[in-house]
Amino acid sequence: MGEEVKGEFEPRIIGFTCNWCTYAAADLAGTARMKYPPNIRLIRQMCSGRVDPLFVLKVFLRGADGVFIGGCHPGECHYMTGNLSARRRYSMMKKLLESVGIDPKRLRMEWISASEGIKFSDTVKEFTAQIKGLGPGPFRHIETEGKEQK
Amino acid sequence: MVKGDMYLAQASDEEILKQGESGGAVTALLKFALDSGVVDAVLGVKKRDGNNRYDAVLDLITDPEKVIDCAGSLHCVSLNIARNVKEYLGGAKQMKIAVLCKPCDARAIIEIAKRKQINRDNLLLIGLNCTGTLPPVVAKEMLISEYEVDPNEVVMEDIEGGELIVTLADGTKIAKDLLELEKKGYGRRDNCRRCNVNIPTMADIACGKWGVKEGEKKTFTEVCSDKGAEFIDNAIKTGVIKVEPPGEDAIEERKRKDREAIELSNKCEAEDLKELREISLDDRLAYWLHMFDRCIKCFSCRDACPICYCKKCFLEPDRGYVKGGEVPPDRMFHLTRLAHDGDSCVNCGQCQDACPAEIPLTRLYLMLNIKLSPMFDYVSGMDVEQKPPLIAAKDEEASIDDIDIFLVKGEAGEVVPQQ
Known part of the structure; x- marks a missing residue:
């Protein structure tokens, strides 16, 4: 990865964002020229309910330092209850990560509606700073193809 | 009636x-x-x-x-x-x-x-x-070395009041302390110790x-x-x-006997999971990765698990999570199973019984399950009408904005086992 400056740890964060709210908020933040750290890479999903717990696990195992999930506020889901299921899965994942020994603080979920560009940029800033504080993720040394580098 | x-x-x-x-x-x-x-x-x-x-x-x-x-x-x-x-x-x-x-x-x-x-x-x-229940082979060994009897002479076993009582054909009863036996590696199956x-x-x-x-x-x-x-x-x-x-x-x-058995299992649970609970996250991860790397990818845990439910298993290579032909398998193997079954695990111990590499899977599942239970007010396998927690989102949750409602509930309800 090209962004790593000598000596300083630059986290890699994967963000799963819902098409209807958080992705639109990221778009808004971009068009409004709000600044937020470039450490987050967004993957657009149709709904936060599409975020399978396995996605989160796979992303961690392939070397991500943090995972962010963004969805619509409860009651505003385009598919009625997708975000409610997402919240249950997220709660389960937090405990799962803790049980196997991955710091649950590396996983974060936030409701960000399409108009909340500021909330999006603030959240990314805050989360990036938090991950910087936690240091590299447990599988950071693994390259994306899944082969360990010695 | x-x-x-x-x-x-x-x-x-x-x-x-x-x-x-x-x-x-x-x-x-x-x-x-x-x-x-x-x-x-x-x-x-x-x-x-x-x-x-x-x-x-x-x-x-x-x-x-x-x-x-x-x-x-x-x-x-x-x-x-x-x-x-x-x-x-x-x-x-x-x-x-x-x-x-x-x-x-x-x-x-x-x-x-x-x-x-x-x-x-x-x-x-x-x-x-x-x-x-007792694992048969270990039980036979135990009868010979601890009870000093011929296993074929036994007509009845019983677990009562923390003792394993064996009755022989001639009517003699021999009782030994269960926890003492288990310290020596005999006694009940690993999961049964902690079952309440x-x-x-x-x-x-x-x-x-x-x-x-x-x-x-x-x-x-x-x-x-x-x-x-x-x-x-x-x-x-x-x-x-x-x-x-x-x-x-x-x-x-x-009721009293049931209470006593539950107390005993809680004690065993606290004892067995104490170390895993107390070590740092990094050490815990190292422990489990070390355990997962013993895996020979025989799929026995998946095939034995009574609640593994996918018709087309996510662990098959064509699903894209676990590469085919790799031993030890990708860590996704065990984490996928944990993510799928952790919320509904009934602590039956079949996965661990089937595992040829003796990975202590029931400890991992139980550790997660104990945390999830109070979060979702869900005890697995009690009521056929109660849906599994991850798909049971209720309409009234749509009016609650707090991301952490389940986590907060979990913290409040989590029973800290007595040491």
Whole structure:
């Protein structure tokens, strides 16, 4: 990865964002020229309910330092209850990560509606700073193809 | 008769009364179920060749006269009843079956019934009290080295008040402290140590001998569902079992023994998981990765797990999560299973029994399950109507904005085990 400056740890964060709210908020933040750290890479999903717990696990195992999930506020889901299921899965994942020994603080979920560009940029800033504080993720040394580098 | 009623029951038939361990009520009920046509078959557990109590086999019985083969209780077994019903009996979708089950078997059946892979309506679950089972090979070793008896001489095992009591053919009883045995690597299966469900109230009928006076040949029977009530009613009417109401003291005695067994299991749980709970996250991760790397990818845990529910398994290479032909497998292998089954695990221990690499899987699943239970107000395998927590989002949750509601609830409800 090209962004790593000598000596300083630059986290890699994967963000799963819902098409209807958080992705639109990221778009808004971009068009409004709000600044937020470039450490987050967004993957657009149709709904936060599409975020399978396995996605989160796979992303961690392939070397991500943090995972962010963004969805619509409860009651505003385009598919009625997708975000409610997402919240249950997220709660389960937090405990799962803790049980196997991955710091649950590396996983974060936030409701960000399409108009909340500021909330999006603030959240990314805050989360990036938090991950910087936690240091590299447990599988950071693994390259994306899944082969360990010695 | 209604749900919640309790009885002391005894078989009317002389032969069954003699063969049965505690009055033969269960055998008599099973025979009655077949005779009266309530079920098409009985799924029971019997000794292989009629005498090997360390190698029990499942038997699908359709002849009422053969039910008696299943009389008497066996402790050195851990048969995968739920998985067998699902896989080899077509999920009981075509036939009505009476199933003899321990609490974990009944819970596993209920969990898989929620996923529509077993038809619960066609099953009559006859639950048996259980305070743990022993792994057969280790049990034999233990009988030789600790009890200094010939395993073939044993006619009965029993776990009572923290002791493992072995009865020999000549009537001698030898009791040894269970926890002492377990310190030496003998005793119950790993998961049974930490299991706190002793009375199968999730089945249709719960039978056991707690609450029965020493020496009396009777079975304490609790009716746990409407289906069970109807069945027992008919059985009493036909006269296959004789019943009497238990006294207050008998009910109290049963409760006390259950409480004691739960206390013991809580103690074992605190002891077993203490180290894993106390070490740092990094150490815990290192521990589990080390364990996962022992895996030889035999898929036994998946094949044994009674609640593994995907029709097309995520662990197959074409699903894109776990590469084919790699040993040890990608860590996704075990984490996928944990993510899929962690919320509904019934602590039956089949995965760990099947594992040739002896990965302590039940500890991992239990550690997660203990945390999830208070979060979602969910105890797996208790109520067939209660949906698995991850898909049970309720409409009223739409008005709650707090991301962490379940986590907060989990923290509040989490019972810190007593050290």
